[in-house]
Amino acid sequence: MKALKYTIIGIALFFAGGMQAQISVNLNVGTPPQWGPSGHSDVRYYYLPDVEAYYDVQSSNFIYYSGNTWVRRGHLPKQYRNYDLYNGYKVVITDYRGNAPYTYYKQHKVKYAKGYRGKPQKNIGNRPNNGNHKSNGNHKSKGKSKGHGNKK
Numbered sequence: 001m002k003a004l005k006y007t008i009i010g011i012a013l014f015f016a017g018g019m020q021a022q023i024s025v026n027l028n029v030g031t032p033p034q035w036g037p038s039g040h041s042d043v044r045y046y047y048l049p050d051v052e053a054y055y056d057v058q059s060s061n062f063i064y065y066s067g068n069t070w071v072r073r074g075h076l077p078k079q080y081r082n083y084d085l086y087n088g089y090k091v092v093i094t095d096y097r098g099n100a101p102y103t104y105y106k107q108h109k110v111k112y113a114k115g116y117r118g119k120p121q122k123n124i125g126n127r128p129n130n131g132n133h134k135s136n137g138n139h140k141s142k143g144k145s146k147g148h149g150n151k152k
């Protein structure tokens with residue numbers, strides 16, 4: 001009888017610990033970046049035409065072609081280290097569900113060519129005012145942009 005009581009308590013603690021871990025994960029995953037377009041908090045992917053890459057809101061990773069494969073990284077490739085995510089245009093991908101938005105890359109690249117600007121966008125948050133800010137992709141932004149995107 002004593003062993004049964006300890007077994008039940010052990011199982012209850014095991015499930016309680018698992019539920020707590022799941023709750024904390026669900027609260028921290030999928031928060032759109034401050035440079036993301038406002039009004040689209042329920043979207044998983046953005047396409048960034050100027051850098052021909054995707055951003056996965058759920059995993060907070062950029063997805064881009066490197067070498068001969070698509071990679072997921074917390075930053076953009078080196079050649080875009082100075083790209084201004086706050087002023088760059090973000091195409092909100094609303095017609096795709098899954099883990100590989102690049103399945104439609106050829107269509108996105110044609111429809112949203114480099115320099116594409118659609119409807120005016122506002123960012124979710126404001127750019128930090130510290131002059132030499134490193135955004136969510138380790139990309140410096142100094143002073144005025146060179147026409148990337150629409151300002152607030």
